Amino acid sequence: MAVEVVMPKLGMSMKEGMVSVWNKSVGETVNKGESIASINSEKIEMEIESPVEGTILDIKVSEGEGVPPGTVICYIGEGNEQAKEKTERDVQSKPKKERKKISPVARKIANSANLDIDTLVGTGPGGRITKEDVLHALPEQTEKKQNEPAHPPVNMMRKTIASRMMESLQTSAQLTITMKADVTTLTKLQHELNVTAIERYDTKLTITDFVAKAAILSLLEHPAMNSQYQNDRVETFDDVHLGIAAALDNGLAVPVIRQAERLTLIELARKIKSYGKKAREGKLQHDEIKGSTFTMTNLGAYGVEYFTPILNPPEAGILGIGTMYETPVYQEDELCKGTFLPLSLTFDHRVLDGAPASAFLSTVTSFLEKPASILL
Template sequence: MAVEVVMPKLGMSMKEGTVSVWNKQAGDPVKKGELIASINSEKIEMELESPADGTILDIVVPEGEGVPPGTVICYIGDANESISKIERNIETAQTEVAATATKVKESQPSVQTAAKEKIKISPVARKMAEAANLDIRTIQGTGPGGRITKEDVQKAIANSSSVESPSTKEPKPAETITHNIEPTKKVPVAGMRKIIAERMQGSLQNSAQLTLNMKVDVTDLIALQKQLTETAQTHYETKLTVTDFVARAVVLSLQQHKEMNSAYINDQIHLFDSIHLGMAVALDKGLVVPVIRNAENQSLIQLAQNIKSLAKRARQGQLSHEEMKGSTFTISNLGAYGIEHFTPILNPPEAGILGVGATYDTPVYIGDKLERRTILPLSLTFDHRVLDGAPAAAFLRTLKQYLEEPFTVLL
C-alpha cells in the first residue's frame, strides 16, 4: 500500500507551502528518515524526511508550486507497485470537481470540455499549456500512464514556435524586452522569496519612506568593545560585537523618542512602550527578522546573547512563526559585506528601520589635531506619515551620542 507524503503545516497561520527542492526523483529508493525534499512557507523553511522505506512512486507537486497543508505531494511504496490506480483516483476527483463547476455554469457541457478533463496531465503542465494556448489533446504524454508532464508541454511549445511564421506572429511585450534571448533558467517566485517580494513591494507602495544618513565616530566604542571581549567571553561565554552596542544604543534612544517606536495601522499611529527589536538575518534563500521582545528590560550582555541565539536558530531553520512577528523597530546590518550607506526598506507596519554599514578609518580633526578615527555609517528609513524629518534626525542624533560615549550604554 503506497504511503502518502503530505505538505506539513509549518505554523498556525500557514495557508500554503511550497516544495523548494526535491532531493529524490520518481523511481529513487528511500529509507525512513532520509531527506527527500525541502519545503517552505512564508519565512519558515524545513527539510522533509521520508516517513517509510520504499521507492518514490510519483511526485505529485513539482518544485516551486504552492499547495495547502495536507495536500499529497508524493507517494512512497514498493518498487513494483502500480501507481495507475492512485493517479486514476486523483484525476477522477479532479474531473468530478470540474464537472460539478461546469454544470453550474452550463446545463449541457460540451464534449470537448469533458474530454479535456479526462486527459492525464499535471497541474503545472495544464497551466503552461493554457498560457501558451495549446490544445492538450495534441500533446503526447511521456509520464506514467501517458500523463502529460511539464517537459512535454515545453517541447510542444518549442515545436509550435519553430513552425509559426514570423510575419504573422504578434510579438509579446516580454519578447520585445529580451530580444528573444532564452533565459538559462527560470526560477519560480514562491515560498519565502514570494513573501519577501510581496512585503517589500507593499511597504514601498503603502508608506511614505524617507532615509537619513549619519556618520558616527566609534573609535572609543571599538576600544571599549576590545576591553570587554575577554570578560564577556569568560563570564558569559558571549562575544560582544559592534552590532550589540548599536542594538543597546537603539533601545535607549527609542525610549527617549517614542514616536520612532510606533506603527501606522488603519489610519492610526500606534505608540508602544515595549520595544520589540527586530534583527534582520540573511539566509541563503532570503531574509528573516527574528524579534527580541521587551528589549528595554535587557542589559547589553543579554541583548548580545539573544541576538546570537536567534541568528543561529534562524540559519538552522528552527525559528517559529511567533518568533518572527510583532517587532516595533528593526536593525539591518550590511557591514559584513563592505556596504557603507544603503536605503533599508521599512518592515511594515513599523515606522522605522536602521541600516548599519561597514566601519572605515579616516583622518579627522580633533580640535587642531588630525587623528585617525573609525567611522560607522548609519542609515535611518522612517515613515513620513508617522513623523517628520526633524524628530527622525533627533533620534539619530541621540543614537550618535550613545555610540560616541559608549560607557553610557552600560549604565
C-alpha cells in the same frame, strides 16, 4: 499502511507552500527524521522530515509546484505497499500530470543541470530515462542556453519579498536621514569586553550587538519610533520586538527578538547570533519572523556606507548600519585617528516628523559615542 506526508501550515496567513527540491525519489528508502524534501513559503525555507521509516511510494507534488497547506505531497510505507487512494484534499488540488520514469541518478544529474525532465526521451525499459539519456541531452541544452537570454525562476520567498517591498513603498511616506557616530571609544571597549565575553560566555560581541542595544534604549526614550501605522491610526508599543534582517542565498529573513529591552548586552548578542544561524539554515519557525516593532539591517560587510533601507511594514522605522571607516580627527589640538560608523534611518512620515526622527537617531549616536551608557 501508507503514511501521508502533507504540506505543513507555517502560520495562519499561509495560503500556499512550494516544494523547492525533492531529496528522495520514488522507491528510495528513508529513515525516520531524515530530510526528504525542502519547501518554502513566504520568508521561510525549511526541510520536511520523514515521520516514519519506510520507502517513498509515491510523490504527489512536483518540484516548483505550489499547493495549499494540508495537501498530500508524498506517501511513505513498505516497499511492496500501495499508496492509498486519493483523499478529498487531493481531489480538490490541481490535477497532476503523469510522472516520467527516471532513474534516481539521472534525476540528480538533470536537476543539477536545470534540465527539464519532460523534454527527455527515455531509452530504458518501459521508456525509463537513464543516466546516458541525460548526459546525451546536456550538450544540446548547453548550446540552446547559450543562444537564449537567461530567465532565472523566481521562488516564493523572492516573490513575497518583492510584494512586501512594493507594498511598503506604495502605502507609506518614507524618508531617510543619516548620521555618523564616532565609535573610536566603542571599538576599544568592544575589544576589551570580548576577552571576557569569549572566555565566560563563548560569545563574541560585534558592533551590530552594540548598535542593537543602543537602538533598543533609544526606542524606550522615543516610543513614537516604536510604533506602526494601520487603519488610519498609530499604535505605539511598550515592548521592543527587534527585527534583525539576515541575508540568505535566495532572499532575506527578518527574525524577531521579542521583548528585547529585557535582555542584557550579552543575552542580546547570543540571540542575534542564534537567530542568524537558524535563518541561514532555514530553521526559523513562523512565530520567529513576525511581530517586530522596529527593524535593523546591516550592509557594512559589503562596503556600503549610507543607503536607503525600506520599511518593514507596518513598522514606523528601520535602521541601516554601514561599514566603519577610519579618518583623521582633531582631539583638542592633536591630530588622531578616529573610527566612524554610518547610520541610515528610514521612517514613516505619517507617524512622525523629521525632528523627532532626528532626535531618535541622535540618541542612538550618543549611546554609541558614550558606550559606557550602554552597559549601565
